[in-house]
Amino acid sequence: MSLFMILRIALKALGRNKMRTSLTMLGMIIGVAAVITMVALGSGAQQSIEDQIKSAGTNMISVSAGNWSSGGVRHGAGSATTLSIDDAEAIREQIQGVQYVAAGVNTRGQVVFGNQNWSTRIQGADVEFPLIRFWPTELGTFFTPTDVSAAAKVAVLGTIVRDTLFGEGADPIGQTIRIRRQPFKVIGVMAVKGPGSFGEDQDDTIFVPYTTVQKKLRGIRYIQSITVSAMSAGQTVAVADEISALLRVQHGLIPGDEDDFRVRTLEEMASVRSETTRTMTSLLASIAGVSLLVGGIGIMNIMLVSVTERTREIGLRMAVGAKGKDVLFQFLVEAIVLSLLGGAIGIGLGIALSQGITQFLEWPTTISPNAVAVAFGFAAATGIFFGFYPARKAARLDPIESLRFE
Amino acid sequence: MPLITTTHLSKTYNLGEIQVRALRGVSVDIEAGDFVSVTGPSGSGKSTFMHILGCLDRPTGGQYLLDGTDVSTLSKDELAVIRNRKIGFVFQGFNLLPRTSALDNVELPLLYSGNGMKASDRRRRAQEALAAVGLADRADHHPNQLSGGQQQRVAIARALIGDPSIVLADEPTGNLDSRTSVEVMDIFQTLNSERGITILLITHEREIAEYGSRIIGFRDGRILADHGTDARRIARTELAALPPDVDLELDRQHDAPADQGA
Numbered sequence: 001m002s003l004f005m006i007l008r009i010a011l012k013a014l015g016r017n018k019m020r021t022s023l024t025m026l027g028m029i030i031g032v033a034a035v036i037t038m039v040a041l042g043s044g045a046q047q048s049i050e051d052q053i054k055s056a057g058t059n060m061i062s063v064s065a066g067n068w069s070s071g072g073v074r075h076g077a078g079s080a081t082t083l084s085i086d087d088a089e090a091i092r093e094q095i096q097g098v099q100y101v102a103a104g105v106n107t108r109g110q111v112v113f114g115n116q117n118w119s120t121r122i123q124g125a126d127v128e129f130p131l132i133r134f135w136p137t138e139l140g141t142f143f144t145p146t147d148v149s150a151a152a153k154v155a156v157l158g159t160i161v162r163d164t165l166f167g168e169g170a171d172p173i174g175q176t177i178r179i180r181r182q183p184f185k186v187i188g189v190m191a192v193k194g195p196g197s198f199g200e201d202q203d204d205t206i207f208v209p210y211t212t213v214q215k216k217l218r219g220i221r222y223i224q225s226i227t228v229s230a231m232s233a234g235q236t237v238a239v240a241d242e243i244s245a246l247l248r249v250q251h252g253l254i255p256g257d258e259d260d261f262r263v264r265t266l267e268e269m270a271s272v273r274s275e276t277t278r279t280m281t282s283l284l285a286s287i288a289g290v291s292l293l294v295g296g297i298g299i300m301n302i303m304l305v306s307v308t309e310r311t312r313e314i315g316l317r318m319a320v321g322a323k324g325k326d327v328l329f330q331f332l333v334e335a336i337v338l339s340l341l342g343g344a345i346g347i348g349l350g351i352a353l354s355q356g357i358t359q360f361l362e363w364p365t366t367i368s369p370n371a372v373a374v375a376f377g378f379a380a381a382t383g384i385f386f387g388f389y390p391a392r393k394a395a396r397l398d399p400i401e402s403l404r405f406e
Numbered sequence: 407m408p409l410i411t412t413t414h415l416s417k418t419y420n421l422g423e424i425q426v427r428a429l430r431g432v433s434v435d436i437e438a439g440d441f442v443s444v445t446g447p448s449g450s451g452k453s454t455f456m457h458i459l460g461c462l463d464r465p466t467g468g469q470y471l472l473d474g475t476d477v478s479t480l481s482k483d484e485l486a487v488i489r490n491r492k493i494g495f496v497f498q499g500f501n502l503l504p505r506t507s508a509l510d511n512v513e514l515p516l517l518y519s520g521n522g523m524k525a526s527d528r529r530r531r532a533q534e535a536l537a538a539v540g541l542a543d544r545a546d547h548h549p550n551q552l553s554g555g556q557q558q559r560v561a562i563a564r565a566l567i568g569d570p571s572i573v574l575a576d577e578p579t580g581n582l583d584s585r586t587s588v589e590v591m592d593i594f595q596t597l598n599s600e601r602g603i604t605i606l607l608i609t610h611e612r613e614i615a616e617y618g619s620r621i622i623g624f625r626d627g628r629i630l631a632d633h634g635t636d637a638r639r640i641a642r643t644e645l646a647a648l649p650p651d652v653d654l655e656l657d658r659q660h661d662a663p664a665d666q667g668a
Contacts, residue, residue, distance in 0.1 A: 005517055016505040316501045319462060320564070321490025321518035323483045399462050403501065 006326075010333040013310075024302045025342035028382070031292030032346025032375045033353060038288040039371035040354035042281025044364035049274055059099070059233050060132055061240045063087075063226040063247070066261045080260040081222040087250050088126075088226045095242045097235040102126035104225040105213040111206065112178040113165040120161050121205045122179060124213030130190075132229040140173045140188030143209050151211040155179065156188040160204040180217060184208065236265050285371075292375070295342070296382035303335050303390035314394050315402025328395035335387020336380065343379030347372055407474060408435040409571060409604055410459060415468035415478075416627075417454050428454040430627040431468065438571065441598045441605045443615035443635075446624030453576070455624065456608045460493055460574045461485040473571060490518050494565025498577035500557045502549040502564075509545040512536055512563045519568065535563040539593055555586035562593055572604040573597070579614055585648065591617045592641035617641060 014021045068080040085103055092101040105124035110117055129135075130142050143154050155177060157165075166172040172186045193202040214220055230239040240263050247261050307314070314327055322330075350372075354365040417429040428451045436442055446452045457463040458470060461477055464485070470478040477488055489495075494515075502511045512532040516523055536542055539559040549557055558578060565573050575594065579587035595617060597603045607618055615621050616639045623631035 002522070009517065012506070012510075312499075312501060313503055316503070317514070317518070318486065319460075319489060319495050319501075320515040321486050321568075323486045323518075325483075326518060400457050403497065 006329045006333050007337070009330050010337055013330070013334055014337060020302060020306075021338065024299055024338055025345065027295030027298035028292075028339050028342025028379055029295075029346040029349060031288070031295035032343045032379050033350035034288035034291045035285060035375040035378075036347060036350025036367070036371055037353045037357070037365075038284035039281060039375075040350070040365040040367050041357065041363060042277060042284050043366040043368050043371070044354075044358070046274060046277045046281065047366045048364045049277060059230040059236050060266050061228040061230060061236060061243065062264050062266075063091075063228065063243060064262050064264070065222075065224050066259050068260060069258070077262065081220070082251050082260050083223050083226065084221070085223055087247055088223070090246060090250055091226065091228060091243055094246060095239060097231045097239045097242075098228055099231045100128035100132045100229045102129040102132055102227045103210050103223045104129070104227060105210045105218065105220070105223050106225075107213055107217050109180045109217065111161065111165065112181075113172075113175065116165045118161060118164045120158075122213065122217065123205055123207050124210030124217075125207050126210055129207070129227060132227050133193075135193055136191050137188040138191040139171055140186070142188055142207070148209040148211050151215045152209060153182060153184045153212060153216065154187045154208065155184040156190060156207040157186060158190050158203040158205040158207075159192050160201060161206055162189050179206070179208075182216060240265050289378075292378055292382065296339070296386040299335055299338055299383065300386035300390060302338075303331060303387055304393070306334075307331065307390050307394045310394075311397065311402045311405040314397050315399050315405065318397070318399035319403060324395040327397075328391045331391035331394045332384065332387050335391065336383040339379045339383030339387075340376075343376045346379070347376060350375070409438040409440075409473060410434070410436040411469075411471040412459075413469045415455070415458060415465050415470060417451075417458065417463070418466045428627055429458070429465070432627075432629055433468075434622065434629065434632065436604065436606070438604055439598070439602045440620060441595070441607070441618045443607045443609060443618030443621045444624065445609055445612065445615045445621060446630070447610060450624035451627040452608055452610075452624040454627075456574055456576055456606065459572075459606060460495060461488045486518075487520075490515055490520075490568060492571045494568065494570040494573040496558070496561050496565050496573065496575040496578045498580035500549070500554075500561045500581070502557055502560055504550070505548055507546050507548060508536060508541060508552065508560045508563075509533065511549070511560055512567055514564060515568045531567055532563075535567045536560070538566065538597075539563045553586075554582050555589055558582060558586075558590050559593065562590070562597075566597070566603075570603070572606060574606045574608070576608045577610070578607070579609070579611075587614065588641050588644050588648070591639075592645060595641050613639070 063083070064077070065080045065083045067077055068075045068082075088101050088103045091098060103126050107122050107124075108119060109122050110119050127143060127145055127148060130137070137156060138159070140156070142156055143152065146152070147154050157172065162170065162172055165177065166175070172189065175186050176183045177186060178184070190203070190207070196202045210223060214223070228239070228243065230236045244259065244263050247263075248259065251260055253260070317327060351367055354367055357363050358365045411434075413433050415429055415432040416427070419426040419428060430451075432451075432455060444452045444455065454463070458465050461472070461480075462485075465478050468478070469476060472488065472492065475488075477485065480488065503514070509529065509532050512535050513528050516528045516531065533542065533545060536545055539562050541556060541559055541563065544552060544556060544560075549560070552560065562573075573594075578594075579590055582590060591614065594605050594607065598605050605618070607615070609615050616635055616637065618635060619638060620634055621631070622629055
């Protein structure tokens with residue numbers, strides 16, 4: 001008996017009881033739709049984290065000052081004062097695959113304009129910083145190499161600082177603000193960047209040349225960080241390794257000495273949060289998987305009822321020449337059709353639900369072809385697994401007993 | 407050579423402690439073209455005999471030759487093939503598939519014949535079989551739209567579609583009124599005389615048995631009597647003698663949905 005004929009018989013049998021067929025499928029539909037929607041929500045969250053990282057600059061490598069030890073006392077990360085502008089120059093000149101390099105020195109301070117004041121982070125940066133972070137100015141310009149070498153008192157404001165001191169959306173270009181009582185000329189306003197990867201508000205800041213922080217605000221010669229971007233995302237890790245090696249040489253560290261700096265890539269920083277969402281996704285998917293299982297048990301239940309109810313039909317089919325395997329396949333195919341059809345409708349529903357969630361709740365969702373394939377495959381497997389027992393039961397019926405069954 | 411030869415056929419059921427000897431050595435020959443009525447009270451073994459002859463069951467002893475083939479030792483699947491090719495069944499409860507057209511019901515055995523017949527050929531043959539029992543115009547009706555007599559005729563068409571050597575009818579008139587019973591017997595007699603189909607009719611009613619040309623009586627798992635019918639009833643003559651079909655036509659117009667068994 002050909003598969004096509006078995007399929008036809010199964011479809012006819014299912015068509016004879018449409019109400020029950022559709023209710024049974026509903027279990028499968030809900031299961032598959034749940035899996036797809038949950039996974040879509042999970043991967044949507046993951047995707048949005050990845051986008052955040054991308055907005056911070058995918059190729060970014062950050063070098064920060066490390067630990068400084070004196071007489072066995074370790075002062076902790078950031079305490080070392082060995083990072084210098086020479087290191088930044090060495091990185092730029094000696095390492096292949098480096099695109100931009102920007103030295104950085106930070107401080108905090110009270111900023112005053114007119115009768116307004118605000119305490120904020122003051123980031124001493126280099127001219128290539130906006131290129132590394134993909135962070136353009138909204139008004140005016142960033143400072144120039146001339147400003148840096150002259151340690152000019154110029155400032156580029158983050159939007160929060162601008163809004164606080166000058167009023168929302170105001171144009172402060174050309175105005176003079178006071179940072180720690182020293183006058184700075186406002187030459188630009190950064191575009192809105194939003195929260196950073198650790199939730200801090202990146203717009204609550206002022207950028208000035210790092211040389212200005214060194215000489216005018218802090219009176220130091222070292223730098224605290226070097227921000228580097230690699231030519232491509234693929235080179236990031238290799239470049240980071242080379243930077244480590246180079247800095248050890250620059251700082252005259254011998255094997256066995258601890259690094260007095262730290263090199264991190266964004267991938268590293270992001271991996272923790274990514275991991276969390278991934279766990280979340282698997283959790284959601286497994287909960288949804290349970291409903292898929294319940295759908296499968298529903299199919300088994302209905303198939304068992306169906307076999308009992310159709311005992312006489314089975315007896316008759318056997319009397320007119322159906323072999324055990326013909327009956328087995330008929331019921332198995334019925335179960336598989338139920339689960340596949342339910343699975344297909346479930347996929348449609350799942351996709352619609354995910355898009356609805358994005359549309360109305362504004363939660364990001366991403367439909368992954370993998371999840372769709374897995375859910376559909378699982379639906380098929382469920383049909384075979386839960387359909388087999390009832391089908392075998394049908395195939396093993398005795399024709400005489402079945403024909404007499406009331 | 408006879409179509410059916412059984413020698414010392416026996417069947418014993420093991421019901422836990424007790425053994426039930428349903429058949430205790432039945433030897434019989436049935437020629438092709440015979441119309442044999444098998445009769446006897448319930449528990450006489452006639453049903454068991456029919457199940458074995460119909461290849462639905464296997465004997466526990468003795469031999470059964472059908473068309474020269476020893477079928478008493480065949481496997482379940484091999485028996486299914488024999489049933490499909492050589493035997494047509496007609497049951498007391500009709501056993502039609504519910505919510506399925508008469509045509510699809512008749513076609514059913516062909517689906518299992520395994521000879522890859524084209525769908526159009528199957529439909530044509532089913533249509534012919536329905537025509538042979540006078541139901542050509544009811545092909546699209548579902549069983550619940552047919553009277554009891556019509557349902558039994560659909561079942562007969564289904565039994566005929568595989569061109570069987572033998573038609574086994576198990577109490578085919580048990581659920582029918584007397585006039586419809588005569589009509590059904592007329593169909594069997596016509597098939598037997600005009601197409602030479604061997605008919606094996608199982609019944610506990612003496613009068614129905616008398617439509618056959620030979621009567622085998624069973625009692626306690628053995629053959630009690632085996633003889634030609636003294637005064638064979640001819641359904642065609644009886645039908646002609648019955649008053650005109652007015653009642654029947656009315657019946658048909660008002661077709662109450664007949665019980666078709668689950």
